[in-house]
Amino acid sequence: xxxxxxxxxxxxxxxxxxxxCYVLMPDHEAAFDLHEAARAxxxxxxxxxxxxxxxxxxxxxxLVGRDQVRSVLDVARRSDIAVEGVVPLPRQLDARRDRxx
Amino acid sequence: MVDRHPMWKDLGMDLEAHDQLCEALPAAFGxxxxxxxxxxxxxxxxxxxxxxxHGIRPAELVEEKKKGRKVFGTFCTYVxxxxxxxxxxxxxxxxxxxxxxxxxxxxxxxxxxCPLVKASLGARMGRTCPFFRLVDEIVGETTCDGKKKxxxxxxxxxxxHIMETPQMKRPKDIDFWAxxxxxxxxxxxxxxxxxLTAENLAHAIDVINARRRALARVYETRKxxxxxxxxxxxxxxxxxxxxxxxxxxxxxMANKLACELEERLRDGVSVFPAGTKRILLxxxxxxxxxxxxxxxxxxxxxxxxxxxxxxxxxxFRNLVDDTQTTLEGQFRALAERYxxxxxxxxxxxxxxxDEVLELARDYQVDGVINTNLKFCITxxxxxxxxxxxLEDAGIPVxxxxxxxxDNDAGQLRTRVEAFVEMLG
Numbered sequence: 001x002x003x004x005x006x007x008x009x010x011x012x013x014x015x016x017x018x019x020x021c022y023v024l025m026p027d028h029e030a031a032f033d034l035h036e037a038a039r040a041x042x043x044x045x046x047x048x049x050x051x052x053x054x055x056x057x058x059x060x061x062x063l064v065g066r067d068q069v070r071s072v073l074d075v076a077r078r079s080d081i082a083v084e085g086v087v088p089l090p091r092q093l094d095a096r097r098d099r100x101x
Numbered sequence: 102m103v104d105r106h107p108m109w110k111d112l113g114m115d116l117e118a119h120d121q122l123c124e125a126l127p128a129a130f131g132x133x134x135x136x137x138x139x140x141x142x143x144x145x146x147x148x149x150x151x152x153x154x155h156g157i158r159p160a161e162l163v164e165e166k167k168k169g170r171k172v173f174g175t176f177c178t179y180v181x182x183x184x185x186x187x188x189x190x191x192x193x194x195x196x197x198x199x200x201x202x203x204x205x206x207x208x209x210x211x212x213x214x215c216p217l218v219k220a221s222l223g224a225r226m227g228r229t230c231p232f233f234r235l236v237d238e239i240v241g242e243t244t245c246d247g248k249k250k251x252x253x254x255x256x257x258x259x260x261x262h263i264m265e266t267p268q269m270k271r272p273k274d275i276d277f278w279a280x281x282x283x284x285x286x287x288x289x290x291x292x293x294x295x296x297l298t299a300e301n302l303a304h305a306i307d308v309i310n311a312r313r314r315a316l317a318r319v320y321e322t323r324k325x326x327x328x329x330x331x332x333x334x335x336x337x338x339x340x341x342x343x344x345x346x347x348x349x350x351x352x353x354m355a356n357k358l359a360c361e362l363e364e365r366l367r368d369g370v371s372v373f374p375a376g377t378k379r380i381l382l383x384x385x386x387x388x389x390x391x392x393x394x395x396x397x398x399x400x401x402x403x404x405x406x407x408x409x410x411x412x413x414x415x416x417f418r419n420l421v422d423d424t425q426t427t428l429e430g431q432f433r434a435l436a437e438r439y440x441x442x443x444x445x446x447x448x449x450x451x452x453x454x455d456e457v458l459e460l461a462r463d464y465q466v467d468g469v470i471n472t473n474l475k476f477c478i479t480x481x482x483x484x485x486x487x488x489x490x491l492e493d494a495g496i497p498v499x500x501x502x503x504x505x506x507d508n509d510a511g512q513l514r515t516r517v518e519a520f521v522e523m524l525g
Contacts, residue, residue: 027103028149028157035145046135047145049127049152050102059102060152063135084102092128095136095400098510101122101129101199101390 003073007066007088014090021069022054023062023076024084031060037079038062038072045072054087105156108163112234119229122201123155126390133334133396139372141331141365143358147338150346154389158193158345159231165191166235171293174236175344176221177244178411178442179266181435183421184286186348187305188295194344195239196230197221198388200505205229209254210247215476216504217388218247225255232345233259238292240285242266244446245479262288270440270447279436286432302431306421312348313417315355316340320414322362323406326465329373330365331358333382333405334395340412341389373404378524380404381464383457383487384472385480386411391505394472394513401517403524407464409457415442445479453483454490461496467524468497470517475504497524 001009003021011019023045025031031047038045043064050061064072069086076083109116130151134140150157162172173185174195182192196202197220205227206219224230233239241252242264252261264281267274286297295301319339322330339358343351365371380403382394387410398405408414419441422434443453461469469491473480484500491498499520503509 024102028153032145032149035149039142039145046140047148047152048135049130051127051131052124059156060149063131093131093136095132095396097128097132098393098397098514099125099129099132099507100393100396100505100510101125101201 003069003086003088006086007069010088010090017090019066019088020091021064021066022048022050022087022089023064023069023072024050024054024059024087025061026082026084028060030081031062033079034062034072034076034081034083037075037081038064041071041075043068043071043075051089051092053089053092103156105153105160108160109155109231112159112231113228114231114234115228118227119155122199122229125201126154129390129392133392134338137332137334137372139370140335141358141361143354143361144335144338146354146357147335147342150342151338151389154345155231159235161347162191162193162232162235171237172235173289173292174232174239176248177242178415179242179244179439179444180240180264181282181285181439182348183302183305183309183435184282184289184297186308187297187301188289188293190289190293190295192348193232193236194389195221195232195236196224196389198341198391198505200507202227202229203505210251213476214247214251215245215385215474217386217474218245218251220388220505222251222255225258238262240264244444245477247476266446267440268447270452275436275440278440279432282432282435286428297428299426299428299431302428303423303426306423306431306434308348308352310420310423312343312352312355313420315352315359316343316417318359319355319362320407320417322359322366324464325366326379327375328366328369328371329377329379329404329406330362330370332372332399333380333408334392334399336405337387337392337395337408337412340408340416341387343416344389344412378403378467378521379406379465381407381409381457381461381466381469382413382472383409383469385474385477388412393505393507393510394470394501394503397510397513398470398517401514402521403517406466407460409460411444414460415444445477445483450483454487457487458490458494458496461491461494466496468499468520470499470501470520473500473502475502
């Protein structure tokens with residue numbers, strides 16, 4: 001399924017909620033390189049621990065807004081940086097949750 | 102995706118229990134760090150290391166150990182990293198900032214011990230921290246009664262070297278600390294098999310002084326009264342990672358971040374609105390991943406612009422004299438620098454009060470929050486004297502005692518919001 005369709009599916013399942021995309025990377029070095037390349041292209045991306053909803057072990061991914069994910073993937077292609085996948089999720093962040101490690 | 106499980110299994114970790122910690126990290130990290138606005142680009146490195154904190158650096162240490170290098174785990178800013186680095190050893194901080202490890206620690210310690218001590222023991226004995234599994238030796242120091250007794254338990258499970266930290270700062274105490282550093286140097290040489298010389302110690306002193314300068318450079322940008330170029334929460338993350346990272350890379354990344362922050366000062370780019378109240382946080386250390394108080398304060402209308410604690414200024418203030426050319430002179434220089442750290446374990450400790458007053462002026466703060474981990478008797482006992490000195494200087498102060506649990510977050514938020522409102 002194309003990324004646009006998957007984002008639309010998540011949006012339908014979570015009406016009214018903002019959708020973020022987690023770009024899964026093969027390793028932290030690739031994540032760092034793509035972060036640098038994306039930022040150089042004027043895009044907004046953040047390095048983040050990969051949410052458990054997307055995979056089964058600790059790892060690093062890039063957090064990207066749904067409106068920029070295609071551009072970030074284009075940057076990855078142009079920069080020859082491998083990407084393992086994209087997982088759209090309803091926003092996982094909540095500054096007032098007060099749940100710490 | 103790199104799967105860290107084989108490495109953790111090889112390290113003898115309890116994978117099932119550790120998985121519970123891995124599950125909590127992404128949400129906590131996201132809530133605390135990724136909800137902030139206008140973060141510096143230079144935080145990407147520190148984010149990356151924290152995002153895979155039990156993967157990236159441990160994997161590097163595994164590779165270095167294959168080359169024969171030895172890893173020394175430390176708890177405290179009094180342990181001189183320079184001695185280990187001079188002998189081609191690696192220093193790593195040790196995990197101890199999460200409630201996750203406390204119940205395991207309470208299997209060995211009574212519950213009225215500070216959470217940092219309980220969590221540290223729990224992380225080792227529960228086999229849920231790769232750094233604790235990777236160490237060839239743990240270096241303790243006698244800065245706290247809880248830690249002293251905890252070391253006796255930990256020593257049943259891992260080689261330990263304990264440095265006796267003086268409790269006073271008379272000239273003979275500094276002499277004594279120099280002799281403790283000499284004893285530690287002997288121990289490090291035995292573990293690493295590398296001879297300590299004045300030349301390799303001089304190089305190590307340069308390496309650690311450079312790290313101190315880089316971290317201080319980041320802090321320097323936080324003194325600007327009009328522009329706050331980095332949040333206290335992000336500065337804390339940098340400091341926490343600094344305990345674990347390769348010191349030369351840490352210096353490079355801190356300098357890179359400092360360049361960006363200096364540019365922000367020139368451009369007037371602030372992460373907080375004009376008029377946000379400036380807070381100096383003082384008190385007990387904030388071991389990774391203890392981000393609770395910073396997050397609560399900075400989402401309650403204030404900005405932390407300085408941390409006077411072991412995960413703050415105590416880690417980098419004062420350089421080691423680099424002009425000494427003999428081991429004896431270098432041990433003395435190290436002793437003099439490390440004995441300038443004003444921990445509450447010393448008596449008297451007026452120098453800490455003076456230092457907090459000086460920092461409050463330098464960072465132009467509106468108020469001070471004095472925080473104490475529950476059951477830390479020494480910091481708790483000197484709190485009234487500190488608070489009186491601050492009040493006499495006209496600096497409002499809020500005293501907070503907390504631990505690693507989430508259940509006082511609402512109450513803390515209410516108290517901090519009231520304090521910030523009182524600042525006007």
